[in-house]
Amino acid sequence: MSVWRNLGEHTAYENRWVTVNMADVELPDGRHLDHTVIRLRPVAVATVVNEANEVLLLWRHRFITDAWGWELPSGGTGEGEAPAVAAAREFEEETGWRPGPMRLLLAVDPMPGISTSHHRVYWSDSAQRIGEPRDGFESARREWVPLEKVPELITRGEVRSANAVAALLMLRHLRLG
Structure with missing residues (x-):
């Protein structure tokens, strides 16, 4: 070996x-x-898919790559914080929507050859609008995007984050077959 x-x-x-x-x-x-x-530290990622099979995405600019793209709310887990709790917290802070019960969708290591960054992606099929996002500065806008458009967005380079690509394709498969 x-x-x-x-x-x-x-x-x-x-x-x-x-x-x-x-x-x-x-x-x-x-x-x-x-x-x-x-x-x-571990990263918690969150998404919600509504009854119309739309997913709430963030449109944001990343200065490091100087690129705009659709992303999922995410952030580091706090010391002793459960990843599902961190995912729900990040979703609420970045979107202004409080997700329903979070379920683990997938776990990925985006760069295992150089980094210990471990991402756990959670999803819910419900959310309640509670107001403006507390961390609204993190994105230019937030939109409910049909899951059926995911492959087109990825092909056009509008979803650049590896965890978002994996999660959105998985959700599309689970919800639309």
């Missing part, structure tokens, strides 16, 4: 959101290499 072994790490940078470590990795042939490891 071909296994890379982490023989130890030292921290190159750290703040409350991220720790960047350098790992001493031994390859199966005995060679060593320095490998960057980005350690992040």
Whole structure:
């Protein structure tokens, strides 16, 4: 079996959101290499699909990639916070809608070759409008988008986030067959 072994790490940078470590990795042939490891707290992602098979999405700009796209509300889980609770909290803060009971849809590791970022995506089939989003600055607008349009949005590059692509395709499959 071909296994890379982490023989130890030292921290190159750290703040409350991220720790960047350098790992001493031994390859199966005995060679060593320095490998960057980005350690992040778990991410909770949320979505709601209504009776019309529409999903509430955020239209937002990401300065890092200088790109606009549709995304799902998401954020880091707080210390000791259950991921489903964090997902519901993020959804409410970013949309102004309070989701019904959250169910786990999927879990993904978007960049397992370099990062410990683990994303758990939750969904609900109901939500109640409670007002304006507390974190409205996070998106330019929020819209209910038909699940049937998901492949077209992805093809046009309007859904760029890996967790959103995976979740929306899974929901489309589950709800529309």
